[in-house]
Amino acid sequence: MVKRSALIEVAEAGECCPSVLAAPLHADEAQELARGFSALGDPVRLRVLSMLAAAPDGEICVCDFVAPLGKTQGTISHHLKILGEAGLVHGDRRGKWVWYSLDRARLASLRGAIDA
Numbered sequence: 001m002v003k004r005s006a007l008i009e010v011a012e013a014g015e016c017c018p019s020v021l022a023a024p025l026h027a028d029e030a031q032e033l034a035r036g037f038s039a040l041g042d043p044v045r046l047r048v049l050s051m052l053a054a055a056p057d058g059e060i061c062v063c064d065f066v067a068p069l070g071k072t073q074g075t076i077s078h079h080l081k082i083l084g085e086a087g088l089v090h091g092d093r094r095g096k097w098v099w100y101s102l103d104r105a106r107l108a109s110l111r112g113a114i115d116a
Contacts, residue, residue: 033110033113035085035086035087036086036087036088036106036109036110037110038086039082039083039085039086039088040088040110042079042082044069044071044075044076044079045079045082045083047068047069048065048069048076048079048080048083048089048100049083049088049089049102049107051065051068052089052100052101052102053102055101058101058102059092059099059100059101060099060100060101061097061098061099061100062076062077062080062091062097062098062099062100063097065080080098080100086106087103087106088102088103088106088107089101089102089103090102090103
């Protein structure tokens, strides 16, 4: 079992996203944050992120999500596309399969945006 604190590493200085609690956001900052948070608003996508965070090698083949999530490969690919467009995961094509990993800095920047 992965400790929750291990799920998201602290981002380096110069995070991409400002805190929503520190000052009013500009429209483009709000749009970028909303894209990330919107991608997190689905139980399947949260489970994908959790599985990636717990992966011993830090990555998982798209084919290895199907059985644990009980979804078709097409559905899994759809969710991974949304996570990728939000900058939360990265895919690496190897032959006919794509291996996914977390973008921990992006996750940390989203977390930092709501820290007081």
